[in-house]
Amino acid sequence: MIQEKGYLKGQFENAVSAILKGIDRDVERGEDMLMLGLGVVILSSTFAPVAPPTVLLPLVALVFAISAGFARKNYHNMQRKLLESLEHLDGRDKAILHPIAAVFSEYPMHSLAVSFNPLKNLKRTGKSALGGLLINPLWMPIFYVMGMQINEEKNLGVLNKAIICVEQKISPTPFAR
Numbered sequence: 159m160i161q162e163k164g165y166l167k168g169q170f171e172n173a174v175s176a177i178l179k180g181i182d183r184d185v186e187r188g189e190d191m192l193m194l195g196l197g198v199v200i201l202s203s204t205f206a207p208v209a210p211p212t213v214l215l216p217l218v219a220l221v222f223a224i225s226a227g228f229a230r231k232n233y234h235n236m237q238r239k240l241l242e243s244l245e246h247l248d249g250r251d252k253a254i255l256h257p258i259a260a261v262f263s264e265y266p267m268h269s270l271a272v273s274f275n276p277l278k279n280l281k282r283t284g285k286s287a288l289g290g291l292l293i294n295p296l297w298m299p300i301f302y303v304m305g306m307q308i309n310e311e312k313n314l315g316v317l318n319k320a321i322i323c324v325e326q327k328i329s330p331t332p333f334a335r
Contacts (some may be wrong), residue, residue: 164243174251174328179241181258183235188199188232188314192307195225199233215296222303229310236317237262242268254328265313273306282306 164175165180198221205214240259244252252259268278278281282305290298 159323164239164246164259165241173243173246173247174254177240177255178321178325178328180243181317182325184232184236184239185314185321186306186316188229188236188310190227191225191232192311192314195221196224205222211296215294215300217301219299222300222307224236224276226273226303226310229274229314230270233267233310233313233317237257237267243323254324261313261317261320262275265316266311267310276302279305307330 165177199218199329202214202218209217238306240255240262243263244255247255273277279302282302286298286301286305289301290296
């Protein structure tokens with residue numbers, strides 16, 4: 159699969175608008191990935207009568223891990239494409255897009271290797287262990303990857319708010335999608 163170099167794609171006359179449309183589309187894609195994972199997990203209860211918990215619960219954790227992983231990869235691609243697009247802009251356009259770029263620097267996302275390592279995420283590990291003790295030890299991995307999913311959703315929400323603020327700044331009317 160060929161990766162896009164940025165959000166501009168040769169459109170330099172209305173660069174800010176092209177970048178906003180592209181990054182907004184990618185934020186929606188990340189939110190869709192997370193919602194798909196959540197929807198599959200919610201539907202997993204329909205398999206409870208036929209699948210034992212020792213099979214169903216690891217699959218739930220796997221679904222959360224996959225959806226959070228794809229959303230994380232999408233977040234990193236958004237950051238890379240935004241930085242590549244900003245290289246082609248002048249100072250005024252960079253200043254307009256600064257709130258979006260600031261989100262990526264204020265809310266950095268570590269690699270998946272760091273996120274899946276319980277020793278590097280002691281707070282999340284402790285919370286998932288406590289939840290597992292309160293409910294069932296088989297739920298500890300679910301709570302751990304659910305924490306990843308929640309973190310992804312939080313960062314996409316902050317990024318979406320920054321996009322909306324920039325859209326309102328450049329256009330007094332609602333941004334056409």
